Amino acid sequence: MPVDIFDIQSAKVQHKTYQSAYAIGSIKVFGNPKKNEDNPFGLGSYLVLKGMGCDEIFCILDMHGQSFGDLFKRCERWFCDKFHFTRLDIAIDDRNEVPYFTIKQLKRKCEREEYIANSNNHRFNESKYQEYSTAKTVYIGAGKSAMSYRFYDKDKEVSMKHDKTLDDIGSWKRTEMQLRDEKAHTFAMLFKDNPFDLGKLAFDLLAGSLRFVVPDKTQSNKSRWKTCRFWKRFLGAVEPLKLHVETPHNTLLETQRWLKEGGVLSAVKAFHFLEVHQALGDLERVEDMLKHVRYSPALGNKLTGHLCRIHREELIPRVQYDTKKG
Incomplete structure (x- = not known):
């Protein structure tokens, strides 16, 4: 991707020396690190991809008949041992109408310490969903540890x-593994060499690092407790997500919804009505006002991301021309 299609802004990353961010859509690359004793030439960059960014990178790679495995191989070829992953999140979705387990079940298991993992640390979070219901999250392992869930x-x-109903969405329980530093890099290199085996790699990792168990009063050694039924069934049946996330919610769709529900379109319609009936008086025409309007950086990024997803990259320079600078 040519550098000139990126929006460049001043930016910082916590605990790092990068001074600039290169953004296109939801893809963000931090660069221009400060020169110091460890980095006298100010070299290096830091690629950050969240769900939407992964989807956009996937679309770009797919247009060229390539995959994330090819991208990782290219990084290895270009930078040898000078590049590494600092974090990698792997998600597994259970979309069955009757899920293999509920978050409430896992919370109860953790409270009773009926699990075996690389960490005994666990915590819970609940946010209000409806008047008599909450959305629950179970965390196992510290957020900064090499591996957490x-x-x-x-x-x-x-x-x-x-703002959708649960009936519209359907049951959806998500399991995420968060890998950091060496574990993240090791897993990425395994995936690079086995790009069609992400499912096996993910479940092998999960099965080998976390078990929910059934207590056995005859065994003082918890490692000898049997794996509980729901965990066995889950590991044997659920398909993992790919590294790119097929996000059903294009951010421009959210902007469109805001236009329709926030009263903006009704105001535009009112001005158009006055113009058609030659009743503007001292007011300006919408067309004349649009000539002076520029996109905000956030909206510009949404537009470029949308154009990447629908393979209309030739329009990106025009969006950049009409986008406000930082």
């Missing part, structure tokens, strides 16, 4: 964020 009600999260 999250289990949450994805259906309720989507419902609250996008």
